[in-house]
Amino acid sequence: MAASTLSVMCGIVAYVGARPAKDVVLEGLRRLEYRGYDSAGIAVLDGEEVELRRKAGPLANLEELLAVSPLPSSGTGLGHTRWATHGAPTDDNAHPHLDCKNALAVIHNGVIENHATLRAQLLEAGHRFRSETDTEVVAHLLEDAFGQSGDLAQAMRDVCRMIDGSFSLVAVHRDAPGVVVGARRNSPLVVGVGDGEMFVASDVAAFISATRDALELGQDQVVCVTPSGAEVTTFDGTVVNGRRYHVDWDISAAEKGGYDYFMLKEIAEQPDAVAATLLGRLTHEGTLALDETRLDPRLLRDVDKIVVVACGSAYHAGLIAKYAIEHWAGLPCEVELASEFRYRDPILDKQSLVIAISQSGETLDTLMAVQHAKEMGARVLAICNVNGSTIPRASDAVLYTRAGPEIGVAATKSFVTQLVAVYLVALYLGQVRGTKFGDEVAEVVHELAATPEKVAQVLQTMEPVREIARQLASAPTVLFLGRHVGYPVALEGALKLKELAYMHAEGFAAGELKHGPIALIERGVPVVIVMPPPTGRAVLHSKLLANMQEVRARGAYTIVIAEEGDTAVEPYADELVRVPRVATLLQPIVSVIPLQVFASELAVARGNNVDRPRNLAKSVTVE
Ligand code: G6P
Numbered sequence: 010m011a012a013s014t015l016s017v018m019c020g021i022v023a024y025v026g027a028r029p030a031k032d033v034v035l036e037g038l039r040r041l042e043y044r045g046y047d048s049a050g051i052a053v054l055d056g057e058e059v060e061l062r063r064k065a066g067p068l069a070n071l072e073e074l075l076a077v078s079p080l081p082s083s084g085t086g087l088g089h090t091r092w093a094t095h096g097a098p099t100d101d102n103a104h105p106h107l108d109c110k111n112a113l114a115v116i117h118n119g120v121i122e123n124h125a126t127l128r129a130q131l132l133e134a135g136h137r138f139r140s141e142t143d144t145e146v147v148a149h150l151l152e153d154a155f156g157q158s159g160d161l162a163q164a165m166r167d168v169c170r171m172i173d174g175s176f177s178l179v180a181v182h183r184d185a186p187g188v189v190v191g192a193r194r195n196s197p198l199v200v201g202v203g204d205g206e207m208f209v210a211s212d213v214a215a216f217i218s219a220t221r222d223a224l225e226l227g228q229d230q231v232v233c234v235t236p237s238g239a240e241v242t243t244f245d246g247t248v249v250n251g252r253r254y255h256v257d258w259d260i261s262a263a264e265k266g267g268y269d270y271f272m273l274k275e276i277a278e279q280p281d282a283v284a285a286t287l288l289g290r291l292t293h294e295g296t297l298a299l300d301e302t303r304l305d306p307r308l309l310r311d312v313d314k315i316v317v318v319a320c321g322s323a324y325h326a327g328l329i330a331k332y333a334i335e336h337w338a339g340l341p342c343e344v345e346l347a348s349e350f351r352y353r354d355p356i357l358d359k360q361s362l363v364i365a366i367s368q369s370g371e372t373l374d375t376l377m378a379v380q381h382a383k384e385m386g387a388r389v390l391a392i393c394n395v396n397g398s399t400i401p402r403a404s405d406a407v408l409y410t411r412a413g414p415e416i417g418v419a420a421t422k423s424f425v426t427q428l429v430a431v432y433l434v435a436l437y438l439g440q441v442r443g444t445k446f447g448d449e450v451a452e453v454v455h456e457l458a459a460t461p462e463k464v465a466q467v468l469q470t471m472e473p474v475r476e477i478a479r480q481l482a483s484a485p486t487v488l489f490l491g492r493h494v495g496y497p498v499a500l501e502g503a504l505k506l507k508e509l510a511y512m513h514a515e516g517f518a519a520g521e522l523k524h525g526p527i528a529l530i531e532r533g534v535p536v537v538i539v540m541p542p543p544t545g546r547a548v549l550h551s552k553l554l555a556n557m558q559e560v561r562a563r564g565a566y567t568i569v570i571a572e573e574g575d576t577a578v579e580p581y582a583d584e585l586v587r588v589p590r591v592a593t594l595l596q597p598i599v600s601v602i603p604l605q606v607f608a609s610e611l612a613v614a615r616g617n618n619v620d621r622p623r624n625l626a627k628s629v630t631v632e
Pocket of ligand 1: 375
């Protein structure tokens with residue numbers, strides 16, 4: 010996972026120069042609003058003090074606070090927009106975080122994997138904690154390290170060697186006026202080089218109105234910034250040259266990371282999102298660590314049935330969960346659209362576990378299903394992307410996906426991280442219930458750990474898919490076929506096309522073809538076929554190969570998504586899209602990506618706004 014760069018979460022901006030830092034930082038935070046956030050805060054140095062203002066909710070709340078309680082006009086400060094991962098989105102959990110003496114302030118993007126152990130050690134040593142965040146451990150570690158060296162950059166290097174996970178960190182200290190120190194591992198950080206002033210930010214959008222000259226920090230590097238320059242070192246103190254470059258994006262392109270639409274940026278962020286969702290949840294020994302979910306292993310051993318409820322793309326993730334749970338945990342699993350679930354008489358009791366999957370955590374149909382399940386005595390586990398949202402609060406346990414904010418209405422990175430989450434839950438059930446031997450769980454854990462890299466590989470080879478999409482821009486319909494876990498992928502591919510391109514599209518279980526849908530096939534109808542891996546369940550592969558021949562014989566234009574090295578498909582594929590080899594159950598993580606790219610490119614070719622498809626809402630809070 011080391012190659013991945015987690016950029017999907019919080020917004021960071023720091024300033025040192027002649028202007029009042031509070032104004033420059035607030036302006037930078039406004040520029041980062043597009044990333045999505047649930048709280049914000051600013052700290053500035055003022056002589057002997059670090060002055061701090063933080064507020065949950067939109068930036069307007071922080072601005073109101075600043076109006077009644079203004080910050081001093083010093084030239085050194087930092088600010089943060091938070092997307093909650095550890096701890097609810099409250100004022101106290103908002104960044105910056107301070108040490109015990111209010112001498113230093115720190116902001117963070119990413120996840121500190123070993124925060125629980127460090128927190129326990131720091132508490133033991135007498136530190137006082139004021140938030141539930143993983144970040145606050147860094148404030149206290151820096152306090153001790155600065156106490157020893159009296160040098161903020163040295164203290165940051167010392168701390169970076171003690172923490173695991175992904176992080177962009179920025180800190181200021183009252184005893185180091187005119188200095189901002191940043192550090193990064195697996196999460197981006199960039200320095201803006203101005204004239205007598207400098208910026209440190211999570212992305213260039215934060216400072217692009219002030220300067221287009223930037224310095225990129227490399228992996229495992231620390232930067233010490235003053236108004237006149239920046240010194241970059243490795244974590245062990247070797248001085249290195251950062252890469253200087255000129256930013257030629259305008260502000261709106263900068264917000265979208267250079268992409269035309271947020272959704273395209275979100276598709277590209279999927280390796281990071283998958284890596285973030287796995288972070289700290291897989292051990293090196295090949296087991297799963299899901300203690301944070303509040304799932305009591307004793308209760309899980311008593312569960313005799315699982316019911317998954319969800320809507321839209323999350324429902325498709327639920328369909329895939331069924332295959333994983335039945336296979337790894339050996340438990341019966343039903344999957345139901347949340348809007349249907351509460352209007353029948355589901356048989357549930359306290360031995361039932363209901364899994365509610367929702368990106369937003371606010372979908373009313375899913376919330377109502379959760380309440381219905383709880384009334385019947387079932388336990389509810391939420392799989393959710395928005396920390397502190399309603400569905401996790403109404404549930405007994407929660408596993409957060411860490412896709413970061415998703416702005417495009419159609420689910421992409423949230424869907425792929427929901428898949429990761431359901432695999433984690435299914436394997437965890439197998440682990441605690443002993444239905445799988447440890448070595449079998451370990452094998453899948455290692456496969457899962459490799460998925461961010463595989464997703465990145467798929468994304469690098471998508472140009473031919475865009476070309477196919479452009480050619481099909483005026484097709485009246487597109488059909489999608491799959492079997493086993495490829496069937497929900499086919500449904501998701503069809504949904505993406507309906508949502509984004511406003512085209513008729515249907516996904517089918519390939520075995521059902523002969524029972525009706527084959528009547529739709531005529532000359533030139535595009536049929537996208539999600540092939541299962543040829544190894545593993547070979548019977549699935551040969552069956553789908555036969556289905557492919559059936560549709561082709563009737564004139565279909567076949568677009569085949571198949572694993573590298575699967576030569577058997579070649580004679581029957583008009584277009585062939587390769588995905589890397591993964592275990593059969595994990596294949597949706599890679600095979601859905603070409604379908605997202607296909608739908609978005611087709612939509613763009615048809616002149617649609619892929620971020621805001623007509624008639625749709627990101628989160629549907631009506632029934
Ligand atoms: C809306 C969105 C879909 C999403 C569905 C469920 O319909 O347009 O993309 O899959 O809601 O949303 P949730 O937030 O519960 O995952």
